[in-house]
Amino acid sequence: MSRRPSAAPARATRRTRVPASAVADATAPDDPLRDPALHANRELSQLDFNFRVLAQAQDPAVPLLERLRFLCISCTNLDEFFEIRAATVRHALDFNTPPGPDGLPPAVVLRRIHDRAAELVQAQYRCWNEVLRPALAQAGVRVLARDHWNARQTRWLRAYFRDEIMPVLSPLGLDPAHPFPKILNKSLNIVVVLKGRDAFGRAGHLAIVRAPRSLPRIIQLPPKVSGGEHDFVFLSAVLSAFVDEMFPGMEVKGAYQFRVTRNSELIVDEEEVENLALALRDELVGRGYLRAMRLEIARNCPKPIVRTLLENFELPEEAVYRIDGPVNLNRVIQVYDLVQRPELKYPPFQPRKLAGSDAMFERVREGDVLLHHPFDAFAPVLELVKQAAEDPNVLAIKQTLYRTGKDSAIVEALVQAARNGKDVTAVVELRARFDEEANLGFADRLQEAGVQVVYGVVGYKTHAKMLLVVRREGRQLRRYVHLGTGNYHAGTARAYTDIGLITADPQIGSDVHQVFQQLSGLAPATRLERLLQSPFTLHAGVLARIEREARHARAGRPARLVAKMNALNEPQVVRALYAASQAGVSIDLIVRGACTLRPGVPGVSDNIRVRSIVGRFLEHSRVYWFGNDGDPELFCASADWLERNLLRRVEVCFPILPPELAARVVDEALDNYLADNLNAWELQADGRYRRLAPEADAMPHSAQATLLARLCG
Template sequence: MNKMYDYPQNFFNRELSWLEFNKRVLDEARNEENPLLERVKFLSIFNSNLDEFFMVRVASLLRKHKKNIDSVDIAGMNPSQQLEKIIEKVRFLIEEQYSCYNELTRLLSLKHIKVHKYKNLCEKSKKYIDDYYEREIYPVLTPMIIDSARPFPLLLNKTLNIAALLKTSNSNAHIFGTIQVPSVINRLIAIPNDENRVDFVLLEDVIKSNLPKLFSSHEVLYSCSYRITKDADLDVDEEDAMDLLETMEESLKQRKWGDAVRLEIESNGNNEYFNEILDIIVDEIEIDDKYIFKINGIIDFTFLNKLGSVKGFDELKYENVKMANIKIPHRTDIFGYIKEKDIFVHHPYESFDIIVDMVKKAAEDPNVLAIKQTLYRVSGNSPIIEALTKAAEKGKQVTVLVELKARFDEENNITWAKKLEKAGCHVIYGVIGLKTHCKILLVVRKEKDKIKRYVHFGTGNYNDVTAKFYTDMGILTADEQFGKDASTLFNMLSGYASPDNMEKITIAPYGFRDKFEKMIRREAENAKKGKKAKIIAKMNSLLDKSITTELYAASQAGVEIELIVRGICCLKPGIKGLSENIKVRSVVGRYLEHSRIYYFYNDGKEELYISSGDWMYRNLNKRVETMGIVEDKDIQQEIKEILDLYLKDNVKAKILKSDGSYEKKQLVENEKRINTQEELVEFTYNKNKSLEKEFSQTLIIPVGK
């Protein structure tokens, strides 16, 4: 580590940098260039992001604060200082969030999409909603009174609840009642009408309007919605776990008991009844005042994702983009095609179908002997899982690493693990102490009395749903060394074999960090010799201290460094004597930027890699990650053109300033607008049309079996 750059003032705080990222998401909700219903979805994403931030990051800091752990972060802040800055920033963002919501609902109303208050409905609509309440809602509700015989109920994480202050006719004593707003009923209740418009009322509003019926022997003095966010980070002792699957199942049950880290409560101004309700809730969940957010409006905007997906109104949504399908040349199959040439796949611009088809084909092909695959996050109805189970049932050797510790997908992955095991797959759960985050697929096939290995390695999960809106890339190859490296990786995962003699795949935590630091230093040495030196890196987050200080040293040596970092960035760019040769930009747009690309000029012998890992301590030291070298010249050129588009983006890109804020580049007169994601749609479509034409004129004979 370069100690001369190792000072707290040279780094941004991780949590505040993440909040800046979520602000960029909120900016997209406010961006008038985005279609109106897409802006609504961005507001929902902002809310979901903030929920997870409190459940994991704020919760972690609170645990340290309560235990009087006074260690400082990369920017020199202790947990207490970080929490103070976080809450200050979050309160500002929430004000912006509600201002944005009010503007969006006003604009939606002009387009004949409206969420009404129950009390403002016409008599006909009220009659419909009242009937709906009696038929669909009332039977599901469980109103609860809190008294000496009935204790305060366990409130599940992130559930929306309604608190009511009640009193009986024969007593002046106040009673606290609570109802969970049922998640099994759609929160947006559509009101039928004969006009060309869409009207909704919120479920909690309907329930509140019927509280006198629910608590029929009481007078309802006051009611309000409230929501509790809990610590949802799992603490699993893998070393002492005899059965990791069983241990994870038990840990998931404990998640509901996590400490409260945030209370959101509806408030239209303090009054004695509100304060009484608030005191009761606070006493029960034991939360500090600073983590209480009094909201003058609707709580929990995650329902807006469904509002943004309302049927019709296509003019208020993104134009449908058809993903390009990678064509297989006439008279060959996928294995024959991969054997001829490496295939580059770029999602969502190119369909995920080719990956699914590869697994399906492998499952059916009598010449395929084995399939090995890592799974981190998969979809709820995964065709990959179906193909793997079919392969096992056909007697093929199927090995699947299912990462049980994929945060918030643990329960889903436990279900898949059990299904795969039942089908006869060999299911493994990774290496003790490490999350397995790499994305790799290996198919072993017998061809003419020889064994041939086919590999897919990439940057994204084997998830056919997220592949439609996450930007990721992968390469399918039959390269012999890649196949050997992939076999070594799986042997390491299943049998703790040493990952030696790897040539084309680098594995974290075994050599990942060293390779990056050596390549950065190599660029610095070339710059010192007066040679051209350049680094371009695209990732989700940059917060590793050692890598950052290496980049500072390279900048001072004269290396040109371009960083495309979607989310957290602890590096401070553009500071004289530290980082004046470093530029950082972030792209937040229609698709979630998720691909990781690392480019090094290397004195003209360019090296290009794609990876599953970011420049974060956890990716470099605490996870199994892969980075594969891109050697095919055509694929190299395509990825370089993609990087060039990101660096030229003047529509969605925002530039990180040395004070931690982000600034959109101002267009000069007559400057061409470049929106990377839009450009890549056209770029990829044209590439595949050209290949389709080429294939139609070329005869390729299938590979021998």
């Protein structure tokens, strides 16, 4: 089991000079640390994360409807995996991209993805069919299969089909005049096998029924009809049951649901376009019809039909996943929202409120404010923007926006600030995956209100989370800053763990101002006093601090580092961690998702421990702690230790300077999670994860539950 750190109490960060060029690459080309056996494959590691999510759905200690939610999350994650990660590997195969640090050619990775994904799909449907569906039924929440409908339910559903569903369907018979239709990404479809002739004398063979997105995927039966208050059926079951009504005079020999998952990665040649927003709008129109990556098909579909679908989607045999249930299983998440049974869900909680948040400028002048979401309310961040929008002494507001959510109060506050005559600049990242359309929409709204909207830097996504308020106070201008590890999104602030800092520190304010100057103008990459920044200093800064710990270890001094993040794959960082372990540095990594480092390899990573925490909230905070021989440095960041974050994005990494706040982050976000023995998984040297459990003499400890009790109790 990963041991709890004996970290010295965090103190204010000492300005230790670390050469920016230090450890540009800690190893030579022939260094044994480049051995592919020491580097796991990122895609396969990311895929394995979903087994840990699925384990929450299988855990009897988790409330029943929350288990259903975890099942749906694992299904949705798998969709996105094929849309992005598997599609990226396929792209690498097409362009003969050489293997990465793991040495696996793209063709091998694709085969392993299929094998592992097939295991996951089987586990998901076993969980649904054998565990959750029966348990839900026993609790009075029934999702009824066709063979369990009684006569009254069947009559009601047939009438519902005729009145509410059939009028919006347009079945398409396949013949020379009606070629195979376009199938939208992840849409529900039925392929129908027909016998006989239609009204024009055309012989029936195959037809496709596409379910429009306007139709609900889960249908709730009225209690007076069904006899149960919470009885549901899948739309796919209703379509299959009554599909014959769409083909009068013909015999339906079979009806099989299917779904195709397509590449969803938008590619815009930013060097060639004059207007990124217009280019993205054009790309979004065709996103739902990009290259097919996966075909999900009913388990009993005949092979000839499967071959026909594969030919039309230009997919190989290994892209087929036969499904023992509804192909759109993730849609059962609607049941979670429709069933109001508090005893089947996690107990509600009220995030801790910040005293003095009704006067944020006065509160921040008293001292820095640390927020640990979702245990601390997101309201102070929103209040800072709202109060800045109305305060006559505020001259300017600058903010980055990556994901904000629908009807964002942050966006509305920026609009109001512009209307009140403030100089408002919003750096909107249009390429935030799957939020591109929403971001285009609120960018238009901001521009209409007079906000200066900037779309970041060509070639570098702006992933930094920064808010800067410039306020006149007497004869001086003071900068107020919010920096965070998560998005300006009130919804995710209640579902994700993140760290936020609100400060009036002059040096941090100056640094943030310079970063905004880079984003909105053509300012050079000037030296920052407090912040580390991608793509300029963060990568080198992390490597240098890892090497500094290694130097301490080689000199016989205490050497330790702890880092928490979503994912780790940057090869130089991995090799630097290996070298530090060999030098004797004690390393604990808390990595939620993909991790390409292999801990516990004799002679290489004996001193490295890696754990993943999966619980009620999505672990999203990034925290780096370096022991530095008793004078520790503590940073929070918007960046994971991934190639893209460290080298190809605009990110910021900020220190927590007040000793009491640094100690709080170490306690809550690091020590607390290293002590977790209920929701923790430990990564083994062979790349597999082992779920931890309390030892015989140990008290059970859940990091998230501890924070809920401590901060929200």
